[in-house]
Amino acid sequence: xxxxxxxxxxxxxxxxxxxxxxxxxxxxxxxxxxxxxxxxxxxxxxxxxxxxxxxxxxxxxxxxxxxxxxxxxxxxxxxxxxxxxxxxxxxxxxxxxxxxxxxxxxxxxxxxxxxxxxxxxxxxxxxxxxxxxxxxxxxxxxxxxxxxxxxxxxxxxxxxxxxxxxxxxxxxxxxxxxxxxxxxxxxxxxxxxxxxxxxxxxxxxxxxxxxxxxxxxxxxxxxxxxxxxxxxxxxxxxxxxxxxxxxxxxxxxxxxxxxxxxxxxxxxxxxxxxxxxxxxxxxxxxxxxxxxxxxxxxxxxxxxxxxxxxxxxxxxxxxxxxxxxxxxxxxxxxxxxxxxxxxxxxxxxxxxxxxx
Numbered sequence: 277x278x279x280x281x282x283x284x285x286x287x288x289x290x291x292x293x294x295x296x297x298x299x300x301x302x303x304x305x306x307x308x309x310x311x312x313x314x315x316x317x318x319x320x321x322x323x324x325x326x327x328x329x330x331x332x333x334x335x336x337x338x339x340x341x342x343x344x345x346x347x348x349x350x351x352x353x354x355x356x357x358x359x360x361x362x363x364x365x366x367x368x369x370x371x372x373x374x375x376x377x378x379x380x381x382x383x384x385x386x387x388x389x390x391x392x393x394x395x396x397x398x399x400x401x402x403x404x405x406x407x408x409x410x411x412x413x414x415x416x417x418x419x420x421x422x423x424x425x426x427x428x429x430x431x432x433x434x435x436x437x438x439x440x441x442x443x444x445x446x447x448x449x450x451x452x453x454x455x456x457x458x459x460x461x462x463x464x465x466x467x468x469x470x471x472x473x474x475x476x477x478x479x480x481x482x483x484x485x486x487x488x489x490x491x492x493x494x495x496x497x498x499x500x501x502x503x504x505x506x507x508x509x510x511x512x513x514x515x516x517x518x519x520x521x522x523x524x525x526x527x528x529x530x531x532x533x534x535x536x537x538x539x540x541x542x543x544x545x546x547x548x549x550x551x552x553x554x555x556x557x558x559x560x561x562x563x564x565x566x567x568x569x570x571x572x573x574x575x576x577x578x579x580x581x582x583x584x585x586x587x588x589x590x591x592x593x594x595x596x597x598x599x600x601x602x603x604x605x606x607x608x609x610x611x612x613x614x615x616x617x618x619x620x621x622x623x624x625x626x627x628x629x630x631x632x
Contacts (some may be wrong), residue, residue: 329364332356335554340589348537356546362522362554369554370515372561460498468494473490493629517624522546524616528608536594545593553582583609 281290284298291299299307332355335342343355356364403416474483474491483491522543529542560578564570566620583605591601 283289328354328356328363332361333555336361338546338556338593339451339544340585342554344541344548344593347544347548348541349352358544358551362551363549365551365558366515366518369558369561372558375565376561434534434615454631486613488574497629512622514627517620521616521620522550524620525550525612528612528616532604532608533594545589549589554587 280293281603283290284301284303284305286303286506287298287301289298289300293305296305297303327596332343335355341513346355347358350386352632460473460476463473468476470492473495474488477491477494479487523546526539526542526546529545533542556578560570560575564575586609587598587602587605589607591598594601596604
């Protein structure tokens with residue numbers, strides 16, 4: 277090794293000791309590990325939280341479509357990468373929104389506890405099963421045949437067998453949503469098995485996995501009133517769902533601006549637009565919670581302004597007249613809000629119910 281040279285602590289290659297960074301791997305020459313260095317490196321490595329974020333913030337908020345336009349032109353290092361910006365701001369947004377979702381779940385759980393409490397006061401025991409409470413031929417048949425045990429003795433079976441026969445209405449999926457609470461509590465009070473309860477609820481013998489899972493969750497929900505758990509599962513799934521909604525939004529842009537660049541260009545635009553949305557709502561959440569309660573009409577006005585932001589962003593990025601941009605934005609917004617978003621939220625809600 278030549279004089280006045282040192283070895284890099286990372287790649288172990290020699291370089292001049294006057295260099296501030298290793299010319300081989302780029303690591304800082306004198307990188308003493310302090311608390312500040314540790315956390316700065318962590319944040320900058322995973323979120324690129326550096327000067328580029330602050331340089332990107334003003335254009336993101338006040339120059340619609342500018343960042344996407346510059347990135348597509350080739351200015352990839354001057355501003356924060358669109359995917360990195362989206363990831364960083366999304367983490368902040370969902371962290372802030374968790375304060376509201378947690379409070380809302382507490383309200384839901386409190387309401388469900390009151391429902392359970394009021395229901396427990398009217399719980400029906402085996403000795404007080406009303407003469408008109410249970411009764412479905414499909415449910416009674418296996419009891420009479422003794423094909424399985426549900427914890428009832430002969431006297432209980434006689435009581436159940438004497439009950440009036442009630443036809444449970446079914447929908448096209450073969451499930452009943454008009455269960456009588458008194459009847460349901462009567463069956464549960466007898467210690468009936470889940471299989472017997474499913475039959476009372478309307479499940480057919482040839483039910484598949486999905487339908488059986490649905491009935492299982494229906495019973496679980498009825499016994500625990502777990503609306504808060506379903507809500508929390510739904511909220512926890514939203515960040516993952518956004519990674520599917522954002523590409524779908526970009527796909528709509530591609531359909532309406534088919535000759536205006538590759539799909540990746542529309543994806544860049546979508547990353548920056550969703551970053552703007554998350555940033556705006558993060559600021560609103562923070563102000564409403566910790567500074568001052570903004571009047572609702574102002575909140576709605578700010579939320580509605582995001583449409584006009586999109587209009588100007590599309591006009592700039594796709595180089596179209598603002599009137600045509602307004603029309604296309606309206607159609608894209610309508611399709612996304614009326615078709616893509618509701619469908620996605622419905623699927624998410626079903627999954628949340630089946631796996632809460």
